[in-house]
Amino acid sequence: MIRVGIFGVTGYAGYELARWLQRHPKASLVWAVSESAAGKRLAEVVPGPLDLTLLAANQVDWQTVDVIFTGLPHGVAAKTVAEARQNGVKAIDLSADLRLDSPAAYTRWYDHTHPHPELLNAPYGLPELNRAALVDVPTIANPGCYPTSVLLGLAPLLEQGWWQTGQTIIINAASGVSGAGRAPKQHLHFVEAHENYSPYNIGHTHRHVGEIEQELNKLANAAVNTIFAPHLLPTQRGILSTIYVPIQPELDLAQIHALYRERYANEPFVNVLDQGQLASLAHVVHTNDCAVGLTLAQPGMLIVTSAIDNLLKGASGQAIQNMNIMFGLPETTGLR
Ligand SMILES: NC(=O)C1=CN([C@@H]2O[C@H](COP(=O)(O)OP(=O)(O)OC[C@H]3O[C@@H](n4cnc5c(N)ncnc54)[C@H](OP(=O)(O)O)[C@@H]3O)[C@@H](O)[C@H]2O)C=CC1
Numbered sequence: 001m002i003r004v005g006i007f008g009v010t011g012y013a014g015y016e017l018a019r020w021l022q023r024h025p026k027a028s029l030v031w032a033v034s035e036s037a038a039g040k041r042l043a044e045v046v047p048g049p050l051d052l053t054l055l056a057a058n059q060v061d062w063q064t065v066d067v068i069f070t071g072l073p074h075g076v077a078a079k080t081v082a083e084a085r086q087n088g089v090k091a092i093d094l095s096a097d098l099r100l101d102s103p104a105a106y107t108r109w110y111d112h113t114h115p116h117p118e119l120l121n122a123p124y125g126l127p128e129l130n131r132a133a134l135v136d137v138p139t140i141a142n143p144g145c146y147p148t149s150v151l152l153g154l155a156p157l158l159e160q161g162w163w164q165t166g167q168t169i170i171i172n173a174a175s176g177v178s179g180a181g182r183a184p185k186q187h188l189h190f191v192e193a194h195e196n197y198s199p200y201n202i203g204h205t206h207r208h209v210g211e212i213e214q215e216l217n218k219l220a221n222a223a224v225n226t227i228f229a230p231h232l233l234p235t236q237r238g239i240l241s242t243i244y245v246p247i248q249p250e251l252d253l254a255q256i257h258a259l260y261r262e263r264y265a266n267e268p269f270v271n272v273l274d275q276g277q278l279a280s281l282a283h284v285v286h287t288n289d290c291a292v293g294l295t296l297a298q299p300g301m302l303i304v305t306s307a308i309d310n311l312l313k314g315a316s317g318q319a320i321q322n323m324n325i326m327f328g329l330p331e332t333t334g335l336r
């Protein structure tokens with residue numbers, strides 16, 4: 001059994017992780033930390049079936065776990081990961097603290113100095129792109145939710161060099177409200193979000209742009225320029241990214257569809273839809289899947305639709321997939 005600790009279990013991602021770990025046949029949740037509710041029962045804080053006594057961070061016994069998950073805000077998570085490493089415990093970080101390749105990039109997108117720049121050497125945990133780098137490592141940077149949908153939607157095309165180098169890729173994306181976390185904020189208030197659909201941080205301002213372009217550059221082996229337009233969607237969960245990609249004008253849809261099907265043929269969590277189908281939230285919510293739809297809008301312009309559940313393939317499901325790889329288990333263990 002893999003012995004697990006969770007930090008931030010009262011948060012949306014941490015709680016989802018705890019729920020799925022209950023059903024994992026090879027992992028056992030040993031303890032869970034909550035700063036704001038230490039000493040209480042989890043069921044008192046988050047209504048639901050999970051019940052265990054919450055610990056404060058300074059109460060944990062590091063010797064009792066093999067790995068921790070950090071479902072903490074960025075800036076906070078890195079300090080906990082550093083403590084885990086000092087105690088010889090592996091860590092999978094759901095925040096953005098381990099994802100960027102350099103301290104300068106982190107400061108650019110997160111507006112503060114990285115508290116532990118030595119942790120930025122963690123491999124980027126998108127198994128479909130980076131599986132070999134995740135086996136038996138001490139730390140994994142779990143990818144962002146929007147980046148996961150975008151990278152899986154574009155990887156085959158960029159790896160193959162079938163996009164138009166130098167042209168801008170436009171990403172129009174929408175996320176359910178759980179993507180913003182549990183802390184109340186005015187724009188997440190029911191009256192503001194329900195039956196509304198609103199863009200935010202559009203242009204080059206959303207912090208995921210740095211992560212998306214960093215990883216797209218690696219896939220394409222070239223500088224990839226994007227325009228990213230996120231929206232708040234009045235659902236509980238789910239992300240849909242609609243991506244406009246300039247491609248080589250001679251390519252037809254059958255060729256592109258065959259490329260995607262071949263690239264993802266052995267990927268248990270990527271579902272390349274039949275030609276003519278478009279990805280939607282209904283394909284993926286409450287699963288660890290990414291659904292990808294392909295449409296040739298006109299010669300030279302492909303539209304990719306890529307859908308995930310932000311709390312699963314976008315966070316906790318992917319984190320369990322990463323744990324499975326880290327410990328040499330079949331990747332789908334506990335995720336079906
Ligand atoms: N929601 C999503 O769809 C996704 C989230 N992520 C990332 O995962 C992490 C967790 O996200 P999510 O679960 O949505 O966030 P939430 O806001 O729902 O939960 C974060 C939890 O962190 C704990 N916490 C500990 N220290 C602090 C602190 N100083 N300030 C605020 N909270 C603190 C809180 O629990 P307590 O007080 O009990 O300790 C809180 O419940 C974030 O880094 C987020 O960016 C990544 C991908 C998708």
Ligand SMILES: CC(=O)N[C@@H](CCC(=O)OP(=O)(O)O)C(=O)O
Pocket residue numbers: 094095096143144145146175176177178179180181208230231232
């Ligand atoms: C709807 C909404 O607000 N979504 C969040 C998604 C970010 C997130 O979840 O954080 P990670 O970087 O850890 O993936 C946002 O846009 O900031």
